[in-house]
Amino acid sequence: MAQLEPRSRRGPRLFQVLLLPLLFHFFQGRDFCAAKAGGPARQSQYRTWRSTPPVQRAALPILGDTLQLLNGKTMSSYQVDGRRKFGNVWKTSVLFKKAVIITGAAELAEAMKQESRPNATKAFFPPHHQRLFGTQSLLMQSGPPHRKLRRLVQAAMIPKAVSSYVETINEGVSEFLEKCKSQDGPFSMVEMLRTATVTTMLKILFGRQASASEIKNLIEDVSTWSDGLLSAPLTFLPWSNAARAMRARARVAKIIQGWIQSCAEGDGTLLSRLVFTEDEDGARLTKEEIVDNVFTLVFAATDTTASSLSSSFLALSRHPDLQQQLREVCSEEDMETVDRNLDAFLSEVLRTSPPAPFAMRLVEEDLEVSKVPVPAGWLMVYGFAGTLLCDAERYPQPKEFLWNRTFSDGQGQSLDEAAFGGGPRMCPGRFLAAQVAKTVLREVLGPGGFRWELEPGQDLSQRYTPGLFPVDGLQVVLKK
Numbered sequence: 001m002a003q004l005e006p007r008s009r010r011g012p013r014l015f016q017v018l019l020l021p022l023l024f025h026f027f028q029g030r031d032f033c034a035a036k037a038g039g040p041a042r043q044s045q046y047r048t049w050r051s052t053p054p055v056q057r058a059a060l061p062i063l064g065d066t067l068q069l070l071n072g073k074t075m076s077s078y079q080v081d082g083r084r085k086f087g088n089v090w091k092t093s094v095l096f097k098k099a100v101i102i103t104g105a106a107e108l109a110e111a112m113k114q115e116s117r118p119n120a121t122k123a124f125f126p127p128h129h130q131r132l133f134g135t136q137s138l139l140m141q142s143g144p145p146h147r148k149l150r151r152l153v154q155a156a157m158i159p160k161a162v163s164s165y166v167e168t169i170n171e172g173v174s175e176f177l178e179k180c181k182s183q184d185g186p187f188s189m190v191e192m193l194r195t196a197t198v199t200t201m202l203k204i205l206f207g208r209q210a211s212a213s214e215i216k217n218l219i220e221d222v223s224t225w226s227d228g229l230l231s232a233p234l235t236f237l238p239w240s241n242a243a244r245a246m247r248a249r250a251r252v253a254k255i256i257q258g259w260i261q262s263c264a265e266g267d268g269t270l271l272s273r274l275v276f277t278e279d280e281d282g283a284r285l286t287k288e289e290i291v292d293n294v295f296t297l298v299f300a301a302t303d304t305t306a307s308s309l310s311s312s313f314l315a316l317s318r319h320p321d322l323q324q325q326l327r328e329v330c331s332e333e334d335m336e337t338v339d340r341n342l343d344a345f346l347s348e349v350l351r352t353s354p355p356a357p358f359a360m361r362l363v364e365e366d367l368e369v370s371k372v373p374v375p376a377g378w379l380m381v382y383g384f385a386g387t388l389l390c391d392a393e394r395y396p397q398p399k400e401f402l403w404n405r406t407f408s409d410g411q412g413q414s415l416d417e418a419a420f421g422g423g424p425r426m427c428p429g430r431f432l433a434a435q436v437a438k439t440v441l442r443e444v445l446g447p448g449g450f451r452w453e454l455e456p457g458q459d460l461s462q463r464y465t466p467g468l469f470p471v472d473g474l475q476v477v478l479k480k
């Protein structure tokens, strides 16, 4: 708690993040009490806890690690410190459940392989997130229904689909460039990137059906909706953020439903792909599934992509020689070389500033990871940040920013996908994210781009809010 920084602009939001686990506990109350009161649930949990051989285990005042794991300032340092103190895999308690934190590329691969068993794990989110995303969201579904839903949603984001969005992406990026260039004084690059990524995502989704004023209203409602995710789940108080978020959700849902009716097959929008895609059994997504997953996509796409770009600008500011080198690549080389170089650079940005630092699963069938048993009923936390930032086997000299490490890492790909997770829930939006991020970088660093300077005196340390962004919003001024 003492970590909270009062002068941080994001103070109130961080505080809400801290509050979340407490409220979650409150709303989970019945479960928790049932386990305490005895009965079969308690017995089996007790047994498995006792039969687990001792592993290095974080000292737990129950709340301690919850706060560190979920606090935007310590989210990744918690994993780094834990890995140093306890090894690759350790036990603790998160959100009032026993939990195993897993770091290390090999360990994550082992865990994700077991997750591929159909009913091995379940998605784990607080109830008010279930209401905000909707029960048909990919994030909320688990097991065989998740696989089925995912095949349909994913079809709108495979590389072939992404290549059909290129024109929309290019337009969005040109708008971003023009807007940056028209600024007279210093501005927040983070705000600029957030607006650009959400606008571009909405245009990819809805295309020309959405007028400029509709997009503007949508952005406002989406922002109100996402504030609800980090707020106390007080939907029964009409003036609370949570209730405002649910009302914003209802407004957006109504608009989307109208567009589902009116959109035409092959009109090039992501929405049309969601509406008309069929799986091998000829099944299509229902209206409800489409609405819930449109919210999920906007949420999953926007902050993460904006964060990877904000971290890219920061890295380029800190490494002027590299910036110059990439500028030369972007103005002289053929597309393929540009792409390969930007893939490599983006990989290192995602590695050193992972936008999604961890993911959680509720274990449903006993598992074992790195010889550590993970019994049913426990949480399994995938420590992406702890892996990316300090697995020296996978990333030699992990503390160094080596922008072209994928060229020689033996994986044979210029884009390292580890920051996008893995296994049956690996980010299906990674191709779209990479396309958007690389287009911004190519245009900014290319001949029609711009140069910038960081405003002096700002706090450049990064916090999860929930994407990873510099505290003061990365204030820049363009060099004329």
Ligand code: HEM
Binding pocket: 138, 139, 150, 157, 296, 297, 300, 301, 302, 304, 305, 308, 350, 354, 355, 356, 359, 360, 384, 419, 420, 421, 422, 424, 425, 426, 427, 428, 429, 430, 432, 433
């Ligand atoms: C740099 C940008 C991005 C990063 C680093 C990122 C990272 C991740 C990670 C680590 C996961 C896995 C979470 C888990 O294991 O539970 C994930 C899931 C997901 N991502 Fe992304 N993501 C990015 C961009 C996007 C974009 C652009 C979209 C959509 C167009 C997207 C859509 C999703 C969805 C729908 C899921 C849930 C998949 C499921 O549960 O089956 N992401 N993302």
Ligand SMILES: *[C@@H]1O[C@H](CO)[C@@H](O)[C@H](O)[C@H]1NC(C)=O
Binding pocket: 118, 119, 143, 144
């Ligand atoms: C997984 O769970 C579902 C629903 O509980 C069940 O119908 C299905 O048979 C299970 N699959 C396996 C392989 O256990």
Ligand SMILES: *[C@@H]1O[C@H](CO)[C@@H](O)[C@H](O)[C@H]1NC(C)=O
Binding pocket: 325, 404, 407, 408
């Ligand atoms: C990576 O980049 C550095 C400096 O930018 C350069 O010296 C080195 O040769 C590059 N390595 C590879 C494998 O391209």
